[in-house]
Amino acid sequence: MLQLKKAFTLLEILVVIGIISIMVAMGTASYSTAQKKARDAKRKTDLRTIQNALEQYYSVCNYLYPTPAPASPGLVNEVFCPNPSIGILQSADTPIDPKSKTKYNMTDGGDTYLICAPTISATMGLETEAAAYCLKNQQ
Template sequence: MNVTELLIKKKGFTLLELLVVMSVIGILLGISTISYSTAQARARDARRKGDLKYLQDAAEQYFSVCGYSYPYTTGTIPTAIFCTNPSVAVAPTVPKDPNATGYICTACSSSEYRICVALEQDATSYCVQNQQ
């Protein structure tokens, strides 16, 4: 058998070639997993900020329509925000934190409120408060 016949009959990959390809695939999977989890944390933080803006808008609407007081008391936000006189559903459903915990209202009374949430990506807090 000469060299050309050996090269033609050779089928398959060497062990070294397989290891190199598997290593490259492993590195790419590791990078994509890290990027995916970072993107998920950013998305949850964006949702938290949007939820707090919604709660702020609902509180300001409640303040204007329902007798110049805010619907929050210190502690957990209610599951819905209704005005009794006049009968108005300001926020029929109140969003929850993406980690399934409710948002907490600190320093809340009929004349003021402050709602904060911890962000995952920045390790900081994001807060909204009364505008009146």
């Protein structure tokens, strides 16, 4: 009499592979979303840090906000104040966008400023670049 070996059928193996594939796809999507939310949180924290430095500069430097160096893109590269004690405004210390590795955009007029960073928003299952997160002067 022949003895049959116990083994998995092809169908059972395919079902298990399908389930594992679905779980991996869901995990990858969740990880990607978590990364985007973490980058947005970092951008917002960076902007608050820059805002805090600008407000400190304002109180130290005769109630004026710094202006960008001539012909320099991005944030303030040099501090035009007799007492440049605000380290965050120096170009080496300026926070940068976690994904694009560029400086945040700043618009200023000497007595006002506006700093912005793009954020990612998830709507209807689609992730798109939303309106920028911006902070303006507190004075």
